[in-house]
Amino acid sequence: MSSRFRRIAVALRRSVLAPVLLVSGGALAQTTLLNVSYDVSRELYKDVNPAFAAAWKAQSGNTVTINQSHGGSSKQAGAVIGGLEADVITMNQSPDIDILVERGGLVAADWRKQFPHEATPYTTTSVFLVRKGNPKNIKDWDDLTKPGYQVIVPNPKTSGNGRYTYLAAWGYALDRTGSDAGARDFVGKLFANVPVLDGGGRGATTTFTQRDVGDVLVTFENEAILIAQELGSSKFDIVYPSLSIDAAAPVAVVHKVAARRGTEKVARAYLDFLFSPAGQEIIAKHDFRPRDASVLKKHAAKFPAIRTFTVEQKLGGWAAVQKTHFADGGLYDQIIRKR
């Protein structure tokens, strides 16, 4: 009886100790970083990660493995708030990082100051994708408000892509009509032409390209270039409007998590790498507009010059935009009601 008991005790102790040893052994051998990101950055970071790991090895002699997690950007930020152990967060609109400052102080309040260009390593912009030969002769935002035109846009309430489109149209209309009332009327007409509101950018792409719905898809430039590549430029043309929005993608270290896991240094280096010439080159390869002037110049054929404005310049910053446009009962809700 007692020998049997001892055997059980030993077995128990082993089963408890074994995972502990495995975990500590793993921690000694290498560091891991978790990059929590939005949906369509999956391919970009798949290329960035090994390049950074190699650079980090050369620089510090240590090995680092970067894990990626992707999904709708607000959902991803929600997961981090809920306890997903992200060392860095890379998003496509700054409200999804600001929320981590607000809730639980996971990110430092001055995150915009910690990296160049307001902590945005690249930008993209909202452009038009039309059917080959542009049969409806769509040139600028005005054309999207004409009766009889169908415009495909993802839902601004659930998609960063849709939100930027809405704001781009608003900014254009502000210039054009000179008043908020005019802008409201203009954007209202545009959204009255939207026959389907998909949950995200990729869904809108499918509706436009596969289901053959709509005359024009308004989406991010990187998505438009990708569609032209994947589906053959024989079916679609990209049209650049006279003015669009500067959709900058922000990044930040999740300080609270990184400090606890002891990964602050490597997390910072990881995000710094995005701003380095090597990182910028990978970014350009993935159809995002790099910040580095010389890299941008090298890829000028892919990125025609376009006049853009930022949310801060024209619309009073993201906090104001959230409140007046996208909050419940805000301008977007009012426009949608009137359609």
Added chain:
Amino acid sequence: MSSAKTFRVLPGFRLTLGYTLIYLSLLILIPLAAVFLKTAELSWGEFIAVVTAPQVVATYKLSFGASLLAAAINAVFGLLLAWALVRYSFPGKKLVDALVDLPFALPTAVAGIALTALYAKNGWLGQYLEPLGIKVAFAPLGVLVALVFIGLPFVVRTVQPILEDLDTELEEAAASLGAQRWQTFRYVLLPILLPALLTGFALAFARAVGEYGSVIFIAGNLPFVSEITPLMIITKLEQYDYRGATAIASVMLLFSFVLLLLINGLQAWTAKRTGRDR
């Protein structure tokens, strides 16, 4: 325990009841309580404002209306299918029987994408329907189609075992006593099948109300036209409005609970009237 009256062949009353309570609490009661607790962070006025916003009310109409209609359609055609599967033998019957369960197994997003591809104006069916003015994909009708699809197995699988137990002698007896075909169905078969049919209806309805994945692809999601209530919840979540999301969720839960209670009451009533427990 000592009483002879409550003696049972198999022991374990306390164990099973205790297990049932813990299991239900962990899986259902605690998560649902959390929904109501989070909702309670809103003041009564805020709560009313959120759940009666016109855009949200429009989604209740579509969600509950389409779910009831879909469950009704499934009750009729599910009964037909179960009848065919039980009463007749035909080549490929086993295959058809297995096909019925597919909507259970298929990821709902796949179902949604497949149905959308089928009914879009360039799809196999959509190209013939759209010229006739019947718009299925990106319209409220698409919501109904998706809900019918996912609800079908519930009715078939609840009615089937009852039909299998049902002797054809009953119908023969009715016929020999002079009942016409319709009378045999109406007064002999239907009363026996009705409780199971109602259970199937309730299950299909409950499933349809909560469905998100398949509907979202086919609906078009236009405010006031083709938005379902679960989409409203997701929309609130996307904006970090967790309290608003749980407020709508608790209204949905209450609605569904009352409706299911009514259906169960109806079922008990019909069972009692026909003198059968089930």
